[in-house]
Amino acid sequence: MRDREEAGALLEACGPNEPNDASPKVELCGPQHLRAWREHRKMTLEAVAEVVGITHQQIGRIERRHQPYSQELVEALAKLYQTTPAFLIEVHPADADRVRAVWDYSNFIQPKRQR
Numbered sequence: 001m002r003d004r005e006e007a008g009a010l011l012e013a014c015g016p017n018e019p020n021d022a023s024p025k026v027e028l029c030g031p032q033h034l035r036a037w038r039e040h041r042k043m044t045l046e047a048v049a050e051v052v053g054i055t056h057q058q059i060g061r062i063e064r065r066h067q068p069y070s071q072e073l074v075e076a077l078a079k080l081y082q083t084t085p086a087f088l089i090e091v092h093p094a095d096a097d098r099v100r101a102v103w104d105y106s107n108f109i110q111p112k113r114q115r
Contacts, residue, residue: 032089035063037081040093052076 038048038059045056052059052073061067071085078085083096091099 032063032065032069033092034059034069034077034088037077037083037088037093038063041081043080048077048080051080 038045045059049056049059054073058067062069062073074085074088078088081088083093087096087099
């Protein structure tokens with residue numbers, strides 16, 4: 001039920017695509033790099049679907065933003081693709097090393113909090 005509520009909120013905020021003659025297609029807004037990470041790891045839709053326990057059609061719809069994803073799915077995909085859930089959504093795999101370097105550097109120079 002929560003996924004439907006989140007999808008409804010996204011649709012309300014972003015709006016649907018123009019419907020085509022066959023059926024209306026909904027595109028959820030916001031960044032996500034699920035397909036790029038899958039391709040970066042050289043995995044097929046079928047292989048990913050088998051591991052995470054949903055159909056390859058569902059994975060394809062999620063990657064195209066026609067179906068919402070759950071937190072559990074993002075966590076399973078992140079583990080499979082050897083990244084973090086945040087990177088999976090926000091960072092293209094081609095930029096991951098640069099973003100990680102900036103993150104590591106900012107944590108290194110940030111003063112430690114005293115208790």
